[in-house]
Amino acid sequence: xxxxxxxxxxxxFAKLSPTEVVCEGDACVIxxxxxxxxxxxxxxxxxxxxxxxxxxxxxxxxxxGLNLGAPYxxxxxxxxxxxxxxxxxxxxxxxxxxxxxxxxGFHFVVINHGVFDx
Numbered sequence: 001x002x003x004x005x006x007x008x009x010x011x012x013f014a015k016l017s018p019t020e021v022v023c024e025g026d027a028c029v030i031x032x033x034x035x036x037x038x039x040x041x042x043x044x045x046x047x048x049x050x051x052x053x054x055x056x057x058x059x060x061x062x063x064x065g066l067n068l069g070a071p072y073x074x075x076x077x078x079x080x081x082x083x084x085x086x087x088x089x090x091x092x093x094x095x096x097x098x099x100x101x102x103x104x105g106f107h108f109v110v111i112n113h114g115v116f117d118x
Contacts, residue, residue, distance in 0.1 A: 006063075007058055008081070009056050010058060010082045011030040011031050011033070011078030011081065011082075012032075012034050013031075013057050014029065014053070027073035027111075027112075029075075030062070030073065030078040030082075032077020033077060059082065059085050066115070071111065072110070072112075073108035073110050075108060076107065083095075083096075086115070091115045093115065
């Protein structure tokens with residue numbers, strides 16, 4: 001991996017504590033903007049913004065997490081930043097159709113370590 005790609009900001013994640021992040025199922029939520037993360041947090045818990053820290057996450061950090069077995073749930077903006085770079089290092093990810101409505105109004109693409117096995 002190049003250091004240039006490693007440092008590219010993919011999106012934002014939310015920490016509930018030093019060891020706990022906001023997840024959709026088992027996957028760490030990565031939002032394309034801080035604003036969108038706040039909207040998501042409001043939808044899943046009433047006091048979320050008082051108890052979380054929202055931080056930027058970079059491509060290299062996500063790849064490290066994937067290599068450790070952590071799954072990630074990307075929204076449209078963050079996925080569209082992530083997948084072209086991931087494909088450059090050997091993943092085989094495709095464009096996603098985010099126009100399909102979901103019950104919650106949020107559409108995530110979950111990626112896990114298996115993406116490197118394809």
